[in-house]
Amino acid sequence: MSSSDRSRAVDLTRTYEVRTYGCQMNVHDSERLSGLLEGAGYVRAPEGSDGDADVVVFNTCAVRENADNRLYGNLGRLAPMKTKRPGMQIAVGGCLAQKDRDTIVKRAPWVDVVFGTHNIGKLPVLLERARVQEEAQVEIAESLEAFPSTLPTRRESAYAAWVSISVGCNNTCTFCIVPALRGKEKDRRTGDILAEIEALVGEGVSEITLLGQNVNAYGTDIGDREAFSKLLRACGKIDGLERVRFTSPHPRDFTDDVIAAMAETPNVMPQLHMPMQSGSDTVLKAMRRSYRQDRFLGIIDKVRASIPHAAITTDIIVGFPGETEEDFEQTLHAVREARFAQAFTFQYSKRPGTPAATMEGQIPKEVVQERYMRLSALQEEISWDENKKQVGRTLELMVAEGEGRKDGATHRLSGRAPDNRLVHFTKPDAEVRPGDVVTVEITYAAPHHLLAEGATLDVRRTRAGDAWEKRNTAEAAKPVGVMLGLPQIGVPEPLPVAAGSGCGLD
Numbered sequence: 001m002s003s004s005d006r007s008r009a010v011d012l013t014r015t016y017e018v019r020t021y022g023c024q025m026n027v028h029d030s031e032r033l034s035g036l037l038e039g040a041g042y043v044r045a046p047e048g049s050d051g052d053a054d055v056v057v058f059n060t061c062a063v064r065e066n067a068d069n070r071l072y073g074n075l076g077r078l079a080p081m082k083t084k085r086p087g088m089q090i091a092v093g094g095c096l097a098q099k100d101r102d103t104i105v106k107r108a109p110w111v112d113v114v115f116g117t118h119n120i121g122k123l124p125v126l127l128e129r130a131r132v133q134e135e136a137q138v139e140i141a142e143s144l145e146a147f148p149s150t151l152p153t154r155r156e157s158a159y160a161a162w163v164s165i166s167v168g169c170n171n172t173c174t175f176c177i178v179p180a181l182r183g184k185e186k187d188r189r190t191g192d193i194l195a196e197i198e199a200l201v202g203e204g205v206s207e208i209t210l211l212g213q214n215v216n217a218y219g220t221d222i223g224d225r226e227a228f229s230k231l232l233r234a235c236g237k238i239d240g241l242e243r244v245r246f247t248s249p250h251p252r253d254f255t256d257d258v259i260a261a262m263a264e265t266p267n268v269m270p271q272l273h274m275p276m277q278s279g280s281d282t283v284l285k286a287m288r289r290s291y292r293q294d295r296f297l298g299i300i301d302k303v304r305a306s307i308p309h310a311a312i313t314t315d316i317i318v319g320f321p322g323e324t325e326e327d328f329e330q331t332l333h334a335v336r337e338a339r340f341a342q343a344f345t346f347q348y349s350k351r352p353g354t355p356a357a358t359m360e361g362q363i364p365k366e367v368v369q370e371r372y373m374r375l376s377a378l379q380e381e382i383s384w385d386e387n388k389k390q391v392g393r394t395l396e397l398m399v400a401e402g403e404g405r406k407d408g409a410t411h412r413l414s415g416r417a418p419d420n421r422l423v424h425f426t427k428p429d430a431e432v433r434p435g436d437v438v439t440v441e442i443t444y445a446a447p448h449h450l451l452a453e454g455a456t457l458d459v460r461r462t463r464a465g466d467a468w469e470k471r472n473t474a475e476a477a478k479p480v481g482v483m484l485g486l487p488q489i490g491v492p493e494p495l496p497v498a499a500g501s502g503c504g505l506d
Contacts, residue, residue, distance in 0.1 A: 022061025159435030204467025279334025319368030435464030
């Protein structure tokens, strides 16, 4: 290629940036959006570009009270940049786009494209249409046009992957707007799920996380109450798949056959994230959660009886409307009984459009803050105590990328134990890549991580590590200029069915 040809290629390169807010479902959707844009010829902007890209996509969340303020603040900061850069485009998708629709363009008329949760596959076409017609394109589908996993993907990890098994939710929790934005639960065919997993393993992926708004309700749409446990067992038969996780289940649908499948399937990890939300039966009823404290703690007991080393984590909302001090004490009691490895605690904030937002008995902010601090202190103590029990254990870690912020200064690497605990370990003499597996002995525990300060006991190079190395070599060898291709029209072809094949968040 001559220097003039290279110059034209650089000029034709269009870069993109995707900014993601919200749950794991949004993270997975953003991988799809990146895959769609790269399939259409766009090139990912360098890290830290901070809006200095030709296309900036906001994949939004509508769960938090100030979600719209955050979006419009970010859009406002991009407005002068767009004025200075003819041809720059801004797109807004996700849950807030599904909810607000035309409001976004009215409040931020410099936005070029607005699309919803059900039609992310249309983004390249909408961008091209906005460019040609020189006017904003707002297209919100009312129902799912194509299951997200049929779309091309630029996965953030070479060795671990999300696999969506369902979308939408049939629950009616009074604090949650997700069902209104993502619709009723729609399950994906089991054969298609297994085909995607087998294809991922063929590419070097060794860990998958099954993803659904209410993941263990899988089967409701296809009329099989044991479909989720059957899916877990089927994952256990996939050669080369070392770790299987899932998020997030609902206590209502957590049945004994799921616990048995977890305990009896070797590659299903001893880890469970199950949102409790509150320990008060009164508050759970007001939240429209279909279980009570005894039912929740009973599930925890059964899981621990079958999987003694399971690490159990949860979500808890503090200060839900009408929560009394007695109600909050019940939450503290449940936390003491459950002994969660970690709890993701949230101060209640109004979600516009939810029944809870207009309930009587809204709790003063200072009361919510004080309860939140008490709960956080209790959970911190429990997390530390539970982590101390890991000292002296020998664990296999899957080496992670970018999880240890101080790894460079401490000459350590980081990895995840089977139960998903974060472990920082001494860098071994042998080369270790993300996706490889090391064996270490735990020597120290902190509330949110473990240390293995001695010599690494074993290093196992894996196909996942090979995949990480191959990806990074390819990224480094990319040409400077990439010719802009035309966007594909319509929904991309689904993934091929592999031979032998048969959700936040809640």
